[in-house]
Amino acid sequence: MSAVLPKAFPSNLNCSHLPAKPKKKKLVASPQVSTKGELVMDERDTSKSARSAKVKRKRVNKESTFVNTIGYGDENTGFRVKKKESKAAVVEKKEKKIAEELFDGGEETVLQEEEKSYLSDTRFDECPISPSSLKGIKDAGYVKMSKVQEATLPLILQGKDVLAKAKTGTGKTVAFLLPAIEVLSKLPSSNLGGKVSPINVLVLCPTRELAIQAATEAKKLLKYHPSVGAQVVIGGTRLTQEQRNMQANPCQILIATPGRLKDHIENTTGFQARLKGVKVLVLDEADRLLDMGFRRDIERIIAALPKERQTLLFSATVPKEVKQICHVAMRKDHEFVSTVEEGTEETHAQVRQMYLIAPLEKQLSVLHQLLTEHISQDSDYKVIVFCTTAMVTALVAEVLVGLKFKVREIHSRKTQSYRTRVSQEFRQSKGLILVSSDVSARGVDYPDVTLVIQIGMPSDREQYIHRLGRTGRKGKEGQGILMLAPWEICFLNTVKDLPITEAAPCQPDPGCQGKILEVLARIDMRNKERAYQAWLGYYNSAKGVGQDKLRLVNLATEFSESMGLREPPALQRKVLSKMGLSKVPGFRSI
Numbered sequence: 001m002s003a004v005l006p007k008a009f010p011s012n013l014n015c016s017h018l019p020a021k022p023k024k025k026k027l028v029a030s031p032q033v034s035t036k037g038e039l040v041m042d043e044r045d046t047s048k049s050a051r052s053a054k055v056k057r058k059r060v061n062k063e064s065t066f067v068n069t070i071g072y073g074d075e076n077t078g079f080r081v082k083k084k085e086s087k088a089a090v091v092e093k094k095e096k097k098i099a100e101e102l103f104d105g106g107e108e109t110v111l112q113e114e115e116k117s118y119l120s121d122t123r124f125d126e127c128p129i130s131p132s133s134l135k136g137i138k139d140a141g142y143v144k145m146s147k148v149q150e151a152t153l154p155l156i157l158q159g160k161d162v163l164a165k166a167k168t169g170t171g172k173t174v175a176f177l178l179p180a181i182e183v184l185s186k187l188p189s190s191n192l193g194g195k196v197s198p199i200n201v202l203v204l205c206p207t208r209e210l211a212i213q214a215a216t217e218a219k220k221l222l223k224y225h226p227s228v229g230a231q232v233v234i235g236g237t238r239l240t241q242e243q244r245n246m247q248a249n250p251c252q253i254l255i256a257t258p259g260r261l262k263d264h265i266e267n268t269t270g271f272q273a274r275l276k277g278v279k280v281l282v283l284d285e286a287d288r289l290l291d292m293g294f295r296r297d298i299e300r301i302i303a304a305l306p307k308e309r310q311t312l313l314f315s316a317t318v319p320k321e322v323k324q325i326c327h328v329a330m331r332k333d334h335e336f337v338s339t340v341e342e343g344t345e346e347t348h349a350q351v352r353q354m355y356l357i358a359p360l361e362k363q364l365s366v367l368h369q370l371l372t373e374h375i376s377q378d379s380d381y382k383v384i385v386f387c388t389t390a391m392v393t394a395l396v397a398e399v400l401v402g403l404k405f406k407v408r409e410i411h412s413r414k415t416q417s418y419r420t421r422v423s424q425e426f427r428q429s430k431g432l433i434l435v436s437s438d439v440s441a442r443g444v445d446y447p448d449v450t451l452v453i454q455i456g457m458p459s460d461r462e463q464y465i466h467r468l469g470r471t472g473r474k475g476k477e478g479q480g481i482l483m484l485a486p487w488e489i490c491f492l493n494t495v496k497d498l499p500i501t502e503a504a505p506c507q508p509d510p511g512c513q514g515k516i517l518e519v520l521a522r523i524d525m526r527n528k529e530r531a532y533q534a535w536l537g538y539y540n541s542a543k544g545v546g547q548d549k550l551r552l553v554n555l556a557t558e559f560s561e562s563m564g565l566r567e568p569p570a571l572q573r574k575v576l577s578k579m580g581l582s583k584v585p586g587f588r589s590i
């Protein structure tokens with residue numbers, strides 16, 4: 001395997017290395033409609049003002065038709081069978097009429113050409129979906145299905161287990177929630193009531209943020225299903241509070257993080273009985289949930305569920321190991337659906353990906369330069385800076401605040417209420433930088449993120465793709481920069497098939513380093529000690545770095561120097577021992 005080797009870090013070049021946002025011409029929907037009611041596309045400049053007016057609403061002649069590419073008329077689906085006046089046909093007509101009324105006038109959201117790329121030509125109202133769901137979909141502003149939604153809906157409605165792979169930000173949440181709600185709404189009423197209130201749909205998400213977000217999407221789709229409810233159980237909130245909520249208002253859809261769900265299985269009276277009602281299990285970000293970190297919890301959870309159920313696994317990345325172990329959760333005859341074409345990248349073409357090599361002691365000043373440049377180019381900037389661990393995230397955020405950037409931080413060491421508040425604020429804001437650990441790496445849907453910076457090598461190729469996927473969502477443009485230390489270059493091997501190119505070298509403003517040292521000097525020593533320990537823990541187990549322990553000692557010292565420390569902090573003996581480093585010479589211990 002040939003590595004993509006970057007040039008050495010040059011000492012004397014300016015930082016205008018990032019290509020300015022191209023002022024290219026794009027195809028955008030014209031406000032005109034042809035006599036046949038087709039949308040007429042023309043070519044014109046999409047300057048900022050044009051971009052800001054990107055979503056326009058326009059009436060399209062009802063005659064404009066859309067080709068249904070996947071055959072919802074298929075008899076196997078049990079919907080829209082034949083056009084004879086049978087009872088089924090009458091019901092079908094009635095449903096169709098309601099659907100037509102819902103979308104009457106064919107109000108069509110006209111999007112930029114690039115934003116359409118993730119959508120299919122199939123409209124939701126052409127599909128065998130209940131009028132109540134259609135109403136919710138309409139209120140959410142969705143008209144056409146995304147490609148992954150179009151590809152998976154018929155299979156899920158047929159009752160198949162599905163493993164689905166689709167790029168980040170292309171609507172996977174609706175792809176599993178909508179059919180799951182449809183399955184649920186067709187259950188006989190005995191499944192919906194009785195002494196025990198069963199949980200019929202169980203959605204597992206790897207992070208709390210993702211679970212909350214999935215619940216928000218579920219609530220949109222359930223708006224006109226008054227008898228169906230969705231509830232979230234996640235860590236970071238009081239177990240007893242969740243128990244009370246579930247008792248007061250038992251819902252058929254439960255969205256959970258694995259650890260907390262396991263807690264309820266073990267500690268909440270009657271919970272196991274409720275789980276016996278599960279008809280659909282969804283593993284969102286399946287590869288993450290099935291990797292070693294979550295595997296035990298997932299196995300324990302699956303053991304508590306009925307064997308007779310439908311299982312759906314969704315993710316933007318499905319490494320081959322996941323395909324191998326998905327039998328843990330799925331039936332043998334499950335379908336694998338991928339909307340990422342064979343031989344194409346798993347990342348979006350409209351997201352420019354670059355890497356940049358900088359030694360640890362220069363990384364903060366390079367970061368300062370990257371952010372300053374980006375902000376000067378785009379006043380509507382919205383940046384996520386990913387760091388390796390929670391404590392390193394906290395430190396980088398503190399430095400950026402000291403340098404007067406507008407910053408929020410989010411990581412696992414913050415309380416859940418703080419995380420929820422910051423997440424909500426960032427979702428709605430412009431002109432803000434979010435410094436984050438991997439709690440925001442997967443699935444979190446922040447609209448219009450303009451730049452994702454990753455400092456330090458991600459845990460693996462999949463995590464790189466998911467972090468990058470926080471920008472360029474729903475077909476929009478974005479930019480990603482991966483900043484590596486020279487000794488992390490080996491990581492590039494794992495992403496060499498992706499269109500990631502080396503950024504022109506960056507020489508930060510000479511005055512900046514001094515300012516950074518001043519800021520660092522003001523930061524509480526304990527925060528630096530925590531960052532040092534966390535950094536060491538991360539790289540100690542990082543592939544390609546952690547094996548050579550003697551080298552690790554030196555790299556950790558380099559990191560402590562980058563925080564302005566003369567000597568590395570001493571670590572507790574038991575911490576060193578836990579990391580398997582107690583016998584390695586060079587670490588200071590107390």
Ligand SMILES: Nc1ncnc2c1ncn2[C@@H]1O[C@H](COP(=O)(O)OP(=O)(O)OP(=O)(O)O)[C@@H](O)[C@H]1O
Pocket residue numbers: 141142143144145146149166167168169170171172173174315316442443444445469473474
């Ligand atoms: N058919 C649709 N039309 C328009 N917007 C949609 C449609 N379906 C979903 N969306 C919106 O697209 C955005 C991205 O969806 P979602 O977060 O589910 O993507 P995802 O594929 O799960 O991404 P990730 O891989 O990062 O988890 C959300 O804001 C969602 O509300």
